[in-house]
Amino acid sequence: MPKVSITKKQALALRLAEEEIDVVCIQETHLNAQHRFWIRGYQTFRLDREGHKGGVFTLVRNGIPAKQTEVTTKGTSTAEIVGILITCDEIQILLYNLYC
Known part of the structure; x- marks a missing residue:
């Protein structure tokens, strides 16, 4: 049987489904505005x-209330930070995904 090659995106989607992952943070995405992801x-x-190079993204399973929050950095920070506010029942979780 020939070996089937899959992309990193396909491998990620497969892992998310197999492990039933709700939230995942990825760094060094190497994406830019021209990449649809x-x-x-x-x-x-x-x-x-x-x-x-660089870049970050956070994936949150549909059905989990989440919204991106503003993240401010002081000075000339080159860190890439995505802040996500996740609300489950009455509990709020503030999650930061960063690359620096």
């Missing part, structure tokens, strides 16, 4: 780096 069943929150 989504995985069925997940909300995507991302911050791309200008130029090459």
Whole structure:
């Protein structure tokens, strides 16, 4: 049987489904504004780096109330940070995904 090659995105989607993962944070995405990126069943929150390399995204399973929050950095920080506020019942979780 020939070996089937899959992309990193396909491998991620497969792992998310197999492990029933609700939230995942990825760094060094190497995406830019020209890249469309989504995985069925997940909300995507991302911050791309200008130029090459770097970048972060957070995937939150659909049905989990989540919204991106503003993150401010002091000085000339080159950190890429995505803040996500997740609300479950009456509990709020503030999650930061960062690359620096």
